[in-house]
Amino acid sequence: MARVWVFGDNVDTDQIIAGRYLVKLDPRELAKHVMEAADPKFASKVRKGDVIIAGRNFGCGSSRERAPLALKTAGISAIVAESFARIFYRNAVNRGLLVLTCAGVRRGFKTGAKVRVDMPGSKVHNLSTGRTFKVEPLPDFILTILRAGGLLPYLKRSVGKAGR
Amino acid sequence: MTIAEKILARASGRKRVSPGEIVEASIDVAMTHDIEGPMVVEGLRELGTKKVWDPNKIVVVFDHQVPANSIDAALNHIMLREFVAEQKIPDFYDLFEGICHVVLPEKGFALPGRLIAGTDSHTTTYGAFGCFATGIGSTDMVAVFARGELWFRVPESVRTTIEGRLPKRVMSKDLIMKIIGEVGVDGETYRSVEFVGPGMRNISMAGRMTMCNMGVEMGAKAAIVPPDGLTTRYLRSRARGPYKPVYADRDAAYVEERSFDVKKLEPQVACPHSVDNVGAVSEVEGVEIDQAFLGSCTNGRFEDLVEAAKIVNGRQISKRVRMLVVPASREIYLKGLERGLLAIFARAGALVEAPSCAACMGGHIGILGPGEVCISSSNRNFRGRMGSPKAKIYLASPTTVAASALKGKITDPRDL
Numbered sequence: 001m002a003r004v005w006v007f008g009d010n011v012d013t014d015q016i017i018a019g020r021y022l023v024k025l026d027p028r029e030l031a032k033h034v035m036e037a038a039d040p041k042f043a044s045k046v047r048k049g050d051v052i053i054a055g056r057n058f059g060c061g062s063s064r065e066r067a068p069l070a071l072k073t074a075g076i077s078a079i080v081a082e083s084f085a086r087i088f089y090r091n092a093v094n095r096g097l098l099v100l101t102c103a104g105v106r107r108g109f110k111t112g113a114k115v116r117v118d119m120p121g122s123k124v125h126n127l128s129t130g131r132t133f134k135v136e137p138l139p140d141f142i143l144t145i146l147r148a149g150g151l152l153p154y155l156k157r158s159v160g161k162a163g164r
Numbered sequence: 165m166t167i168a169e170k171i172l173a174r175a176s177g178r179k180r181v182s183p184g185e186i187v188e189a190s191i192d193v194a195m196t197h198d199i200e201g202p203m204v205v206e207g208l209r210e211l212g213t214k215k216v217w218d219p220n221k222i223v224v225v226f227d228h229q230v231p232a233n234s235i236d237a238a239l240n241h242i243m244l245r246e247f248v249a250e251q252k253i254p255d256f257y258d259l260f261e262g263i264c265h266v267v268l269p270e271k272g273f274a275l276p277g278r279l280i281a282g283t284d285s286h287t288t289t290y291g292a293f294g295c296f297a298t299g300i301g302s303t304d305m306v307a308v309f310a311r312g313e314l315w316f317r318v319p320e321s322v323r324t325t326i327e328g329r330l331p332k333r334v335m336s337k338d339l340i341m342k343i344i345g346e347v348g349v350d351g352e353t354y355r356s357v358e359f360v361g362p363g364m365r366n367i368s369m370a371g372r373m374t375m376c377n378m379g380v381e382m383g384a385k386a387a388i389v390p391p392d393g394l395t396t397r398y399l400r401s402r403a404r405g406p407y408k409p410v411y412a413d414r415d416a417a418y419v420e421e422r423s424f425d426v427k428k429l430e431p432q433v434a435c436p437h438s439v440d441n442v443g444a445v446s447e448v449e450g451v452e453i454d455q456a457f458l459g460s461c462t463n464g465r466f467e468d469l470v471e472a473a474k475i476v477n478g479r480q481i482s483k484r485v486r487m488l489v490v491p492a493s494r495e496i497y498l499k500g501l502e503r504g505l506l507a508i509f510a511r512a513g514a515l516v517e518a519p520s521c522a523a524c525m526g527g528h529i530g531i532l533g534p535g536e537v538c539i540s541s542s543n544r545n546f547r548g549r550m551g552s553p554k555a556k557i558y559l560a561s562p563t564t565v566a567a568s569a570l571k572g573k574i575t576d577p578r579d580l
Contacts, residue, residue, distance in 0.1 A: 010349055010438060014546040019527035022199050023229060023236040025206065037548035057350035060383065061546060062525075063285040065203060065301035086354050086385055087285055091301035141186070141315075151303045152210050155310070 001127070002049045002077060004113040006106065009055035011038060013062040013088065017070045030070035048075035051117060053109040055081065059088025068092040078117045080105050080124050080135060093142055096150035100124065100135040108133055166321035166416040167388050168356035171296040174410075175279040176316075183320040183419075191221065191308050192278040197264050198226040199527075200283035200302045202240045205247045207306035216251050217312035223255045224248055225267050229528050230259035230520045262493025262519035265289040265377060265461035269369075270495050272402035276391040276409040281308055286461050286543065288379040292372035293399070294391035294409055296356070299380060319356040319385045320419040321412075326363030328427035333577040335471065336371030337463055337541070337561035340378045341432040343424060345442025353383030355419070358412065363426055364389055369398045370467040377462045378543050381439040431577055433539075434559035437547040445564055445576045453558075455538040456487040456569035458509075459517075460524040463541035463562050464492030466499050472566035473505045475580050476512045482572030487514040488530050490522040514569070526550040532557075539568045 015037040017030055024030055035042040052058075052071070058081035059067060068091045071079070078098040082105060092099040098117070102124060109115070114127035124133045138146070148154035165173065165180065173181045175189035196204050201224060208216075216222060224244060232238035241259070248256040261267050265286050268274050276294035280287065283305045290297035300314065308314050324343065330336065344351075357379055364372070372389045379387025389395075391409040399407070431445040458464070458472050469491060481487045489509040491497040497519055500506045506516045523530025524542040532538055532555035540550070545557035560568070563577035570580065 012544075012546040014526070014544070014549045018548050019525035020531070020551070022525075022527055023234060023240060025202055025236075025240070037546075037553040057353065057383065060349055061285065061544060063200065063283055063287075063299040063301050065200065065303060083350065083353065085350070085383060087299050087301060090304060094301060094303035139186075151307060152207055155211055155307060 002051050002115050002117070003047065004109045004111060004115045005042065005046065005050060005052050006109050006111045007038060007052060007054040010057045010060055011054055012060050013064050013067045016059065016067040017064065022064055022066055027069050027073040030066050031073040034070040034074045043074060046074045046076065049077045050075055051115050052076055052079040053105055054079065055106040056083045058084050060085035063087045065091045065095065068095045068097045072097045080117070082106055093145055094151040096146060098146060102133050102135040105133050166356065166412045166418065167294065167358055167390065167410050168296050168319055168321055168386055170410045171277060171279055172316060172318050181318045183318050185318045186315055187318060188313050188315050189279055190313055191281050193221055193223060193273050193280045194305065194308045195223045195225065195264055195268060195280065195282035195287065196305055197224070197228060197284060198230070198240055198244060199228045200305065201244045203302035204283065204305045204309060205243055207303055208309055211306060211310055213310040216309045219251050219253045221312070222253050222309065223268060223273055224253055225257045225261065225264035226259040227263045228521045228525060233528055260494055262496070263461045263464065263521055266465065266492040266496070269293065269373065270402065270493055272399065272404040275399065275403055275407035276395065277407055281305070281314060285380045286377050288384060288387045289373050289377040289461060291376040291379065291386050291388040292369060293395055294388060296386045296388065298385050317354070319354055321356045321358060321416070322352060322420045322422065323358050323360060323418040325361035325421070325423040326359060327361055327423065327425040328363050329366045330426050330429060333563045334429050334431055335561040335563060336367050336374045338429055338432040339424065339426055340375040341434050341442050341559065342429060344378065344382045344440050345432070347382050349381060349438060349440045350383045352379070355384055356386040356388060357384045359387065359389045361423070365392060368467060369394055370465040373465070374462055381543060431561060431564045433564065433574065434545055436545055436556040436558065439545060439559065445574065448558065448574050449576060451558070451574040452537065453485055453539050453568055453573060454536040455530060455532065456485055456565050457523040457530055457538060457540040457542060458562055458565050459488065459490030459492060459522050460542035461492060461521070462543040464490055464496065466496045468541065468562040469496065469500050469505045472562040473508045475563055475566040475577060476570065477508050479512055479570050481513040481569045484572045485569050487569040488517060488523055489514045490517045491519055493519050523550055539565050539574060541565045
């Protein structure tokens with residue numbers, strides 16, 4: 001069952017993956033240092049399928065795509081935040097990492113809570129408290145990219161169809 | 165329509181666009197550098213793209229880790245150099261030219277009316293020339309390199325009117341930090357910010373670039389200054405090709421209007437660990453510093469060196485401080501050398517380094533240890549940005565950085 005990690009407002013890309021690691025291309029190397037400045041224990045404790053719940057402006061700062069890549073590689077299956085910075089949001093979608101916007105979500109969860117993300121239903125359930133949160137529905141074209149696993153798999157498929 | 169709307173309409177072949185609409189737009193200039201570039205190359209391989217859409221519209225700059233400070237960095241450089249050669253990309257600036265956001269304007273790529281995408285959040289800098297320029301990630305850039313197009317959500321526009329003339333030793337950096345302090349780090353998220361008004365006419369191209377550079381620090385997708393005589397003059401000997409300035413219509417719609425009078429503006433400082441944690445320098449005067457960094461795509465321009473040198477000239481940097489002076493481009497470095505500015509800094513005890521992003525991104529030189537304090541002319545003071553998460557970064561203008569370096573503590577530049 002997916003567990004929750006709660007973070008506050010303005011979690012910036014330097015906290016997600018610091019500049020000194022950007023020289024690395026191997027996503028597994030990046031995952032070892034993910035969220036280091038925010039919570040040094042995160043990288044060793046995060047498990048596959050875990051969900052991040054955060055406040056406003058998640059992912060603000062740099063255009064470094066290693067930020068969502070490191071989170072996804074570390075096992076994060078979705079980020080539900082009150083709002084996102086725009087470049088991070090695009091990068092996450094392009095990497096096939098589910099990003100959902102949900103007002104008031106941060107106060108509704110504590111780190112360690114059990115969570116279920118119901119995508120077609122646009123809902124996030126806190127299974128530890130029984131509360132349910134409605135997330136903003138995703139536009140169809142973003143859903144299509146996410147379902148394909150990211151922009152590159154999506155483009156490969158659509159380019160293939162066009163016969164180019 | 166606003167400037168952003170007009171540029172996106174033109175680039176997507178439409179007569180009109182409105183905020184919220186999704187458009188597929190043709191990119192006029194696509195820029196990448198040594199940090200995101202290798203990921204773009206990997207992505208193109210994964211996609212199976214053999215040839216980029218148009219090598220003449222791509223600019224590649226090495227700036228973040230130059231010269232290479234690790235084998236990994238050297239490998240990234242090798243990979244990108246091979247890619248540039250194989251794709252026959254003519255506009256390649258290897259590690260001697262400077263920071264992308266200073267090099268592209270110098271080389272005449274940032275032109276009014278253009279749509280520019282770069283794999284760096286501070287791509288907003290080019291908006292100083294009246295273009296729509298925005299940061300994207302490496303996968304979006306793969307799509308651009310492969311197809312020349314990218315989807316955009318047409319942003320809402322905000323009009324920020326500037327009045328008055330900046331007082332002595334107060335710089336456009338102080339103004340943009342003041343604005344960010346008021347609107348917050350996500351205050352303009354997804355929006356295009358136009359900086360207009362009589363006050364903007366008094367701000368140089370370098371100063372406008374500083375302001376647009378930090379537009380992204382309040383979440384903006386683009387920050388745009390309508391072109392004027394200063395723009396034309398800067399571009400006269402530099403512009404790569406023809407351009408057509410774009411101006412907002414009289415009935416253009418703005419979701420918000422703000423105005424700032426700079427006449428009485430004081431030097432500002434953004435305190436740890438958020439760019440909107442801004443106050444007047446008097447509020448933090450006396451905070452002891454270990455490092456002073458003058459450089460970056462925000463404030464490593466010639467004018468910044470001149471203003472800082474006026475303060476440093478003939479004085480000595482505090483013994484407790486290491487000052488890094490890093491001109492943002494080779495052009496600036498040479499001009500600084502020829503005019504004697506670099507000697508002023510070196511004589512005062514500063515380390516004058518070759519052009520690069522240097523201490524700004526914590527991945528090259530000037531890394532901070534736990535408990536250390538840096539005053540920096542760069543754009544971000546996030547926790548861990550320059551090294552240890554236990555270090556503290558204060559953002560300030562070049563004059564405040566210079567004055568603080570001399571005194572060993574945060575100092576009002578008007579006192580010197």
